[in-house]
Amino acid sequence: MASIRTIKNDMTESKMQISEKTVSQYLNVLRRIFVVEDLPAWTPSLRSKTTIRTSAKRHFVDPSIATAVLRINNKMLLNDFETFGLLFESICIRDLRVYAQALDGEIYHYHDKNGLEAEAIIWIYDGRWAGIEVKMGSKEIEDAAVNLIKLSRTVDIKK
Secondary structure: OOOHHHHHHHHHHOOOOOOHHHHHHHHHHHHHOOOEEEEOEOOOOEOOOOOEOOOOEEEEOOOHHHHHHHOOOHHHHHOOHHHHHHHHHHHHHHHHHHHHHHOOEEEEEEEEOOOOEEEEEEEEOOOOEEEEOOOOOHHHHHHHHHHHHHHHHHEOOOO
């Protein structure tokens, strides 16, 4: 969900001089050639006055492109679980998009100002929805379940 300015600042720290306009143009090109795809934010009606983050999340359409460009092998990924987790989430989102489309639905992400989030929300056009947490370890399952229950109690869908 990094803004164009954040991406530019990250690139500038590495001694690369680039404008926000150029970063935006690069991202648009990457979208057009299906390297990245935005995952829009889900904005249901809420019973509370919680502010929902509306920035899209960017995911690789095929995370193997990132591993090839960065020349990352399986041993490197196993030593960097943060990067591995990001790539794993992208591959899960890619597959969930396919399944949701087959059900006449869409995929979104959810994040509010209180830190409540879900990596994916499957929204079916008849009003049904499901929150999904993407986790790589069994230690995180219980926290993810608690988080999804909290999300289900927060969301108020108007029909």
